[in-house]
Amino acid sequence: MKTKKFQGIVQVQYEQARQSIQTGDLLFCSGTYLISELIKKASNSFMSHVAFLFEWNGRVLVFESVESAGVRIIPLSHYVTNYNNTGRKYKGALYLARHETLIDSSFDRTLLQNMIGKAIGSLNRNYDQTELIRILTRISLGVGRHKENEAYICSEFVDQCFRQIGIRFPRTEAGFVYPEHIAADPHVYPMFEIVP
Structure with a gap:
């Protein structure tokens, strides 16, 4: 897809990156974890995860939906220094982007x-394991359609939150939205890669 726009962009250290981040910025991950590699392969993607950022009391926080916890909020610094309480950074590349509307x-x-209200109202909603199965079935067998519900994969969560401000991201004919669709949207502009 059109996510080559993220490859080779400038790298910015986290402390400096924080100064440029605004509420509504998009965080894209290209992970090297097993599940990340499966997501990238299954969706023919460069990106394995998407979330959005917001500022609160001088902190940069990540709104996201993840397999292990569903919809949650974590500090962006955890991606850089203590991902999933491991004492290590996220395994993979972290990219910051901004939608042209913002x-x-x-x-x-x-x-x-x-x-933000939609995101807060969605906290603790389950990760949509069934949607992940539907996506894999659609990709491998060519059957299945997206079904709206109150559980979200990462890109579905971001899409639903951005709809609250009038932004709609592209979807497949079957109604699925992957991190790659959001990253490839021509209205999404890469800013930099975040490094420790």
């Missing part, structure tokens, strides 16, 4: 409260 100076940033 770059536009005429965008009413108070609308971001709608997005």
Whole structure:
């Protein structure tokens, strides 16, 4: 897909990166974990995960849906120094991007409260294991369709939150949305790769 735009972009150390991050920025991961590699292979993707960031009391936090916990909030610093309480950084590359709507100076940033409200209202929702199975079935057998529910894979969660501010990301004909679709969206601009 069109995610080559992320390859070879400038690397910025985390402490410096924090100064550029705004609420609504997208965090893309290209992981090397087994599940990450399966997701990338199954969806023919460069990206294995997507989340969005927000600032709160001087901290940068990540809203995401993950297999082990469902929808959660964690500090971005955990990706850089203590991923899943291992004392190590996330295994893989971390990319920051911004949707053009959030770059536009005429965008009413108070609308971001709608997005944050949707995300907070979704906390502790389950990760959609069934959706993951449907995606794998669709890819491997060519059958199955997306079904809306209250459980989310990462890209579905981000898509639902961004809909609250009028942004819709591309989906497959069967209604699925992968991290790759969001990353490849022509309105999403890579900013930099975050490094420790």
